[in-house]
Amino acid sequence: MTALRYAVSDTLVLAKRSFLRIPRQPDLLVGFTIQPVMFVLLFVYVLGGAIATPGFDYVDFLMPGILVQSMAFGGFVTALGLAEDLKKGLIDRFRSLPMARSAVLTGRTLADVATNVIQLVVMLAVGLAVGFRFSSSVPEVVAGIVLLLLIGYAFSWVFAFIGLVSSSPEAANAYGFTIIFPLTFVSSAFVPVQSMPSWLQPFAEHNPVTAMVDAVRALFLGIPAGNSVWLAVAWSFALIAVFGGLSSWRYRRAVGR
Amino acid sequence: MRVVVGGAAIEAHGLRKRYGDVVALDEVDLRVEAGSILGLLGPNGAGKTTAVRILTTLLAPDGGTARVAGFDVVKDAGKLRARIGLAGQYAAVDENLSGFENLEMFGRLYHLGRRVSRERARELLADFDLTDAGERLVRTYSGGMRRRLDLAGALVARPPVLFLDEPTTGLDLTSRLTLWDGIKALVSGGTTVLLTTQYLDEADHLSDRIAVIDHGKLIAEGTPDELKAQVGGDRLDIRLEDTSRCEEALTTLRPLAGGSASLDDGTLQLPLRERRGAIAEAVRRLDEAGVGIDDIAVRTPTLDDVFLRLTGHAAEEEESEAEAR
Secondary structure (H helix, E strand, O other), X not given: OHHXXXXXXXXXXXXXXXXXXXXXXXXXXXXXXXXXXXHHHHHXXXXXXXXXXXXXXXXXXXXXXXXXXXXXXXXXXXXXXXXXXXXXXXXHHHHHOOOOOOHHHHHHHHHHHHHHHHHHHHHHHHHHHOOOOOOOOHHHHHHHHHHHHHHHHHHHHHHHHHHHHOOOHHHHHHHHHXXXXXXXXXXXXOOOHHHOOOOOHHHHHHOHHHHHHHHHHHHHHOOOOOOHHHHHHHHHHHHHHHHHHHHHHHHHHHXXX | OOOOOOOEEEEEEEEEEEEOOEEXXXXXXXXXXXOOEEEEEOOOOOOHHHHHHHHXXXXXXXXXXXXXXXXXXXXXHHHHHOOEEEEOOXXXXXXXXXXXXXXXXXXXXXXXXXXXXXXXXXXXXXXXXXXXXXXXXXXXXXXXXXXXXXXXXXXXXXXXXXXXEOOOOOOOHHHHHHHHHHHHHHHXXXXXXXXXXXXXXXXXXXXXXXXXXXXXXXXXXXXXXXXXXXXXXXXXXXXXXXXXXXHHHHHHHHHHEOOOOEEEOOEEEEEEOOOOOHXXXXXXXXXHHOOOEEEEEEEOOOHHHHHHHHHOOOOOOOHHHHHHO
């Protein structure tokens, strides 16, 4: 019992530490606020006119997609942070303390949830300002927001693994971008999948990001969800299970040098 | 807290560790009496850090056993961690937290509770002369301040055994001296310290006993004086104006000699029977004999000499092998 209590309190102590870092590193704060806002504005006003989304206003089509994208990238700071902690020897110090071993990873990923909430608030505010409207019930909107946070948490574990296998924060940055960027672009996030070349469509259709975007779109816009919500939830838990496992395995190895 | 009076706070037998083909530790035995400082001395890549990592439960040994503060480093690792402090060669503190927040966080992770963690943080900031900087983010700290904070972090739980892995590497002299004082104060309070260093003067200055390690092997162990005695006592170095008159000089200096003299790169090296008055006497005798002196000095052996003698190479020349760690 005490072990579990300590695991929780250690996680909270380290989550607080990771979270405090955000306002203190202006570049990270920019990444979490200005950057997503810029994306919303660029897509709505620059690309929006050229992208045909039959049945939707482009801004309504776009917002769920861009929210999923920012949730997917929200864990970036976990990859950077872990790579940095490893490099600077802070992980060694943590491991020499009588704390729960798991807390280094769970603390980081938990802090991401907090930063993701901030991102969501900022982006929804900007979205509403440029004309985005929910057209579903309140419970559906709430479910959509919870789903977005779950998606963000799942990608935090992907980034945790990336941070642990990277030799430096710079490498983590490069890996993260190379993997997540195509994943979010070759999906239904910004354009209808039908508008892609036929050889690319199968990939886009089976891309977990497509399921996630379709689910959020259904929950926010009140269109038929099909099985996309369940698929998105299943994908999220699958990512957490697989990358949570890989990360703890890698954590033990990376530090056992 | 268990303090075994007169017992060993750290005891290791036959520690072995290899990384692929590189043998990092080869049957190393160590013993540190409670309340004393052991200096673990060796060049980069000698295995010092590996030893510390094993003794602080960060790394499992391939073979051998070790007990620290009465706990086995493998079997009782969890319990042991509550009783040790570790300060690393990279100041392992969070740059984006203040000094106070760092110490408070370490206190919480030692499970001291919020109130005690905060009190302890304030106490340590005062002890290490960081009170004024306590609220500032660590990234604004100087190198010396970071190291002090790092050391303070290792002391949060008042551990009976402290490991310092090259605590002063890269620091300027003033910062090193400040840190040395802090370390000495701790030991006078009963803490046992294992300190690794590649600085011979540091080991000499701080340690009760020194263990010399090279290529993963323990090659010597003893008090600083014992080790220095191995390379002989004081020595008179004389540079003559005319080297061809060496024989003459030796004959007239024979009564001062404590051993046979040697000639190294034009400098006559004469082991002394008695250090006191040696220079005056030597100058007088050589003057009487009409042998001109260019330079003359008494030299006391340093740990540098010990190291050179034991390993056949100087202590700080193996930078290129550092990455083999």
